[in-house]
Amino acid sequence: MIFKVFKKQELARLYELLAVNVIVGPVAKGNDRNGKPLYDFDVVYDFDELALDYTQTVHSPKRFVLPYQETLSTFAITREGWEKHVDINVYRPLVFFGMHACDINALNKLDLVLAQSTYPNPYYMGKRKNLFIIGIDCNPEPQCFCRSMGTDSAIHGFDLFLTDLGGKYFAEILSATAFDLLSQIKCTDPSAKELALYKHTTKEKSTRYTATVDTSDLTKILDLEFESTAWDAWGEKCLSCGTCANVCPTCYCYGVEEHVDLDLQHANKTKSLHSCNLIDFAKVAGGHNFRPTSASRLKYRYYHKHRGFVEAFEESLCVGCGRCGAACLADITPPAVIASVRGKE
């Protein structure tokens, strides 16, 4: 990895260099009922729109690589027979300007399933390969338990990662594109003082996390506590609304539906992201539902994230961003759920 340092005003210059592309970044979306600012990722058209000191976006950056709904293919009946048209829905590269480490790690986890598996998903790959990611350091929020999940810093999966050192940014360069780009703005090699400041900054940040999840032996604990009554208690609260999965940066489960157009000459195959908490998620042909209760569905979401995925990939499918808990109206949060299953109410 190559490290550079540049003055903050150079960042606008970097933005201009990238502005020939579509740029997506954190933008302010007004305030909530308590006056707390809300943020989300959106396409930006001006550097000043970027809210790089954002706390956490309501939604994850997932939709830019894994849209909530995506047409996989369309069909048309022709005179000779029929045609199938496949569009992986990538038209231009995308620059992500200001992604926190948790979300970068989330993309890395999605890669394990959708890019590095036996059958890579072309719709995902097309979008993922065409991302240029500028990461940025964050301020831990009360819901953040990324440190417990080992995702509070990103080792790979970005082009450039910026850490705020006050008047300057400390830049980690991970790609040749990012190196070429930084050669076009004024930057210097970090001095001993700046390196010390960087180390101090990251260390100080690590002391500010409040939420934690005890992950030690969690796969085994989950195996042991499959019948725990804690699941029923959480199931009673669960609205089965799918909000947790929709705001989650790593939930990728989906359903595919085929629809015939009104003219009966065209059809389309559409993929929609689903959630294992939805009542019909495990309903199969004939009407049988393998997980008819909300407790069983909620449990399986935790088992997929913290047990099944760990056994398959030796890491959890959770980055500890805490969005699911923050968005859950019933106040179901992973730290509380896992603690209760462990018997530590």
Next chain:
Amino acid sequence: MSPQLSYLGVPLARPKVGFFELSSCEGCQLQLLNNEATLLDFLNLVEIVNFREGMSERADTYDIAFVEGSVTRKDEIARLTAIRKNAKILVALGSCACFGGVNQLKNRFRDLDWVKKEVYGDFPIETMEVHPLKDFVQVDLEIFGCPIKKEEVERIVTDLVVGKAVHHPEYPVCMECKANENICLFELGEPCLGPITRAGCDSWCTSNRRGCWGCRGPAEGANFKQLEEIMHTYGFSSETILDRLECFGGFASFADAVRSPNKKTPARRKKS
């Protein structure tokens, strides 16, 4: 209209359909006519033999009857029964037909004669407690919404014509609302029935920053108990919850549970 309807080279029968209205605003039917972009395709797919809003001709030779509105008069029962007899498939179109709709708000009051007097004065008009279609006839398919979502109706009609099974989403509106990247209205300080209301509307209201009033009725397994708790946590009164639950009739049994027994107003709600 092409002479023969066909799908994948296989000839298909073009169903004869009729649209009917009982007590309603007829807005659901208007929704169908509103969609000019697909209107010709829609008209090619079915043969409409009865549609007061769209044509003068009338016939009783229909396979599918779409009935909008709720039953509020005795003669409507007779009309509905006749439609049921003529139709192979009877579709309840919109919230009035499915649950009683906005009309059933009057069922909140114990004394319907008083209601009549308040609304119509001394004008002699026959009106009774409001009922959904299923209280009198067998309903084969319900299309929810106030108004219905035309894209959904077009999809359902296409499925009916090509013989596909018709599926409604079983999950609540939240799922679609989040997929539309909305910020939760509770966070913005507004009440919403989205967490318990059946999806399929593509979060029409909440995407426009209006809290859900539950026009599509309850989602399967709707966790009302939890939503009630959430409403109170976010500072909304039982009265606010009741207003929403009672608006379209789909949540009638939920509303009954909220209303304290001594304040129970509608004494004569049909038990279902």
